[in-house]
Amino acid sequence: MVALLRNQKIRGIIFQLLTVIGLVAFLWYIGANTVANIEQRGIQTGFGFLEGTAGFGIDQSPIPYTEENTHGRVFIVGLLNTMIIAAVGIVFSTIVGLLIGILRLSNNWLIAKLAKAYIDFFRNIPLLLQILFWYNVVLRAMPNPKQSYNFFDTIFINNRGLYFPQPEYNTTFLAILLSFAVAIASASLFNRWANRRKEATGKDFFVLPWGIALFLLLPALAYWIGGAQLHFSFPELRGFNFKGGKVLSPEFLALAFALTIYTATFIAEAVRSGIEAVSHGQKEAAASMGFSPYQSLKLVILPQAIRIAIPPIINQYLNLTKNSSLATAVGYPEIVTVFAGTSLNQVGQAIEIIAMTMLVYLIISLLVSALLNWFNHKMKIKER
Amino acid sequence: MVLSRIAKVSLATVTILGLGVTTLSADTLSEVQKQGFVKCGVDGGLPGFSEVGSDGIYRGIDVDVCRAVAAATLGDAKKVKYIALNAKERLTALQSGEIDMLSRNTTWTETRDTSLGLNFAGVNYYDGQGFMVTKKLGVKSAKELDGASICLQTGTTTELNVADYFRTNKMKYKLVSYDTNDQVVKAYESGRCDVLTSDQSQLYGLRIKLAKPDESIVLPEVISKEPLGPVVRKGDGRWFDIVRWSFYAMLTAEESGVTSANVDAMLKSDNPDVKRLLGAEGQMGENLGLKKDFAYQIIKQVGNYGESFERTVGQGSPLKIQRGYNALWTNGGLQYAPPFR
Numbered sequence: 001m002v003a004l005l006r007n008q009k010i011r012g013i014i015f016q017l018l019t020v021i022g023l024v025a026f027l028w029y030i031g032a033n034t035v036a037n038i039e040q041r042g043i044q045t046g047f048g049f050l051e052g053t054a055g056f057g058i059d060q061s062p063i064p065y066t067e068e069n070t071h072g073r074v075f076i077v078g079l080l081n082t083m084i085i086a087a088v089g090i091v092f093s094t095i096v097g098l099l100i101g102i103l104r105l106s107n108n109w110l111i112a113k114l115a116k117a118y119i120d121f122f123r124n125i126p127l128l129l130q131i132l133f134w135y136n137v138v139l140r141a142m143p144n145p146k147q148s149y150n151f152f153d154t155i156f157i158n159n160r161g162l163y164f165p166q167p168e169y170n171t172t173f174l175a176i177l178l179s180f181a182v183a184i185a186s187a188s189l190f191n192r193w194a195n196r197r198k199e200a201t202g203k204d205f206f207v208l209p210w211g212i213a214l215f216l217l218l219p220a221l222a223y224w225i226g227g228a229q230l231h232f233s234f235p236e237l238r239g240f241n242f243k244g245g246k247v248l249s250p251e252f253l254a255l256a257f258a259l260t261i262y263t264a265t266f267i268a269e270a271v272r273s274g275i276e277a278v279s280h281g282q283k284e285a286a287a288s289m290g291f292s293p294y295q296s297l298k299l300v301i302l303p304q305a306i307r308i309a310i311p312p313i314i315n316q317y318l319n320l321t322k323n324s325s326l327a328t329a330v331g332y333p334e335i336v337t338v339f340a341g342t343s344l345n346q347v348g349q350a351i352e353i354i355a356m357t358m359l360v361y362l363i364i365s366l367l368v369s370a371l372l373n374w375f376n377h378k379m380k381i382k383e384r
Numbered sequence: 385m386v387l388s389r390i391a392k393v394s395l396a397t398v399t400i401l402g403l404g405v406t407t408l409s410a411d412t413l414s415e416v417q418k419q420g421f422v423k424c425g426v427d428g429g430l431p432g433f434s435e436v437g438s439d440g441i442y443r444g445i446d447v448d449v450c451r452a453v454a455a456a457t458l459g460d461a462k463k464v465k466y467i468a469l470n471a472k473e474r475l476t477a478l479q480s481g482e483i484d485m486l487s488r489n490t491t492w493t494e495t496r497d498t499s500l501g502l503n504f505a506g507v508n509y510y511d512g513q514g515f516m517v518t519k520k521l522g523v524k525s526a527k528e529l530d531g532a533s534i535c536l537q538t539g540t541t542t543e544l545n546v547a548d549y550f551r552t553n554k555m556k557y558k559l560v561s562y563d564t565n566d567q568v569v570k571a572y573e574s575g576r577c578d579v580l581t582s583d584q585s586q587l588y589g590l591r592i593k594l595a596k597p598d599e600s601i602v603l604p605e606v607i608s609k610e611p612l613g614p615v616v617r618k619g620d621g622r623w624f625d626i627v628r629w630s631f632y633a634m635l636t637a638e639e640s641g642v643t644s645a646n647v648d649a650m651l652k653s654d655n656p657d658v659k660r661l662l663g664a665e666g667q668m669g670e671n672l673g674l675k676k677d678f679a680y681q682i683i684k685q686v687g688n689y690g691e692s693f694e695r696t697v698g699q700g701s702p703l704k705i706q707r708g709y710n711a712l713w714t715n716g717g718l719q720y721a722p723p724f725r
């Protein structure tokens with residue numbers, strides 16, 4: 001026995017085992033205590049509440065929702081709204097971030113400094129303040145519905161949101177949607193063919209005009225094939241508010257805008273450090289081989305910079321998704337506002353509801369880290 | 385069964401660890417006496433109900449219930465630690481033991497009373513939900529609000545009542561909801577919504593605080609019953625009794641004509657009701673585990689219900705709310721305390 005304890009390896013195992021047992025016992029004690037407290041005071045438990053009627057309205061929902069729906073549906077609505085705001089934020093912050101990151105390295109002194117000022121300014125102001133600023137300051141500056149800013153009677157901006165026409169859902173509309181997908185696919189095939197031809201023959205082929213032609217002709221063709229029945233519902237002032245068309249609420253706009261502006265600063269920094277990390281010699285080598293600056297950026301610098309920049313950028317996407325829960329401040333109905341907020345308050349089952357909400361964020365985080373691992377694996381420098 | 389127990393406990397553990405732990409005691413009175421103050425959850429920014437003055441002192445009809453409980457249990461109405469809570473936080477704060485009692489214009493409903501592990505100890509203000517609109521709209525009745533945008537606070541009965549009202553009247557509305565009252569008022573003032581809805585008592589208070597009070601009116605309809613009262617955790621019967629009878633002591637004092645001004649003189653009264661109330665006769669204090677003079681302390685330091693009402697929301701306040709439903713039953717109102725005997 002004593003000999004066993006003297007054995008370092010075995011001693012290590014025993015202590016680790018004891019630690020684990022202690023930890024589990026401690027956690028069990030906390031959990032059991034809570035459950036006992038809850039049961040003693042007759043607080044509802046379980047997930048039955050998900051089938052209970054919610055009873056409250058939600059302003060924006062991508063799927064049909066009325067106050068007669070269940071808390072389970074509130075969960076779905078909240079989840080979808082989280083995904084929408086995250087998707088919009090990711091797309092726009094990537095575009096803005098890439099642009100600013102490249103401008104930051106511009107040889108033009110003024111442009112580089114402006115880009116730096118943008119980054120320093122927006123990165124250092126707490127995001128919540130930025131959301132409240134865009135919401136309260138910009139919203140207050142907008143006119144009421146009767147005095148909306150009117151763009152050709154089709155787009156209206158007022159303190160209730162941004163209104164624009166919405167196409168009716170029919171075969172023509174579907175055909176046009178489809179034609180865009182086809183256009184994208186064929187353009188990329190075309191591009192690949194042009195590249196391959198260049199590698200083989202050294203002849204440049206200017207794809208751009210052909211690409212543009214594709215994007216114009218295919219939808220036009222689709223419109224005609226689809227029955228030429230494209231109708232729009234236009235926003236129109238009736239009673240208190242605009243009816244018809246589609247509206248983006250001020251809450252959504254403020255949140256999307258703030259998330260974009262804020263996250264773009266981090267993406268810009270990731271892009272900059274990615275580019276700067278590529279050794280200067282690479283650029284000089286490219287130049288001495290007669291590459292134009294554009295060619296050297298596209299063929300030499302970016303492919304290497306991306307490998308360094310993408311992982312931090314993906315992390316920013318995750319941050320953006322989590323930050324979207326700051327929506328509670330302005331009342332955009334994403335999952336934390338509407339499910340972990342309103343539903344929790346009406347049914348009072350904090351444990352279940354918070355656990356479900358944490359699970360959502362956990363799954364998103366795990367998916368993102370899986371994506372990162374896959375990317376790192378794929379991008380590993382392949383030794384030949 | 386065992387499995388579901390394991391699942392339950394693990395779920396609780398994971399979530400509790402995520403939230404931070406508080407231990408709960410089932411004997412709030414001893415706890416309060418040990419800590420030397422009552423932790424009372426209030427709104428903190430609601431004129432007439434609970435508001436911090438420029439001197440840093442909390443005042444209001446809800447605050448007076450906290451003070452009454454402190455006077456009853458600790459002999460000093462000032463021994464209250466106020467914790468300002470918004471609508472969303474308040475019930476969780478009570479459930480988790482962050483506060484000893486909640487007195488924050490909270491409506492007594494079946495769900496809250498039965499499924500949340502809470503108990504309502506009484507009704508210190510009978511209220512109902514109303515609407516405020518800008519005069520510009522030219523609306524005279526809530527029935528004309530079809531299609532309107534409505535601002536309100538989440539986590540309230542308010543949002544449920546609006547949904548019911550518009551559905552039963554076959555009207556549509558656009559909901560704009562926030563979790564702080566501040567944001568609700570800001571949004572209403574900036575024109576984000578046409579209508580602000582809340583408990584009627586608050587509409588008048590909110591209206592005075594607007595930049596241009598004259599441009600808004602409160603519509604005549606009252607669409608719900610909102611009995612507001614103090615709340616405690618379930619499972620501590622004695623504490624529940626203390627909060628309930630501290631409030632009833634204020635009502636009984638008004639009914640018997642005992643005020644903060646005459647309570648010392650009343651100690652010599654031969655009216656048996658007054659004698660029992662002030663502890664000269666009977667076991668009222670002892671029954672609650674308190675001193676004999678607990679009600680005397682409440683009346684002396686806080687006043688009777690009528691005094692509290694007039695000082696905080698009635699004629700002695702900027703709100704000038706009539707007693708209405710909140711008059712004593714002897715004056716045609718609903719306020720009624722069971723006998724002190």
Ligand SMILES: N[C@@H](CCC(=O)N[C@@H](CS)C(=O)NCC(=O)O)C(=O)O
Nearest residue numbers: 429471489490491540541542565582
């Ligand atoms: N009595 C209702 C509503 C209580 C409530 O929180 N009302 C809001 C306005 S509708 C309020 O008090 N706001 C004041 C604040 O948060 O400062 C309830 O218990 O649900």
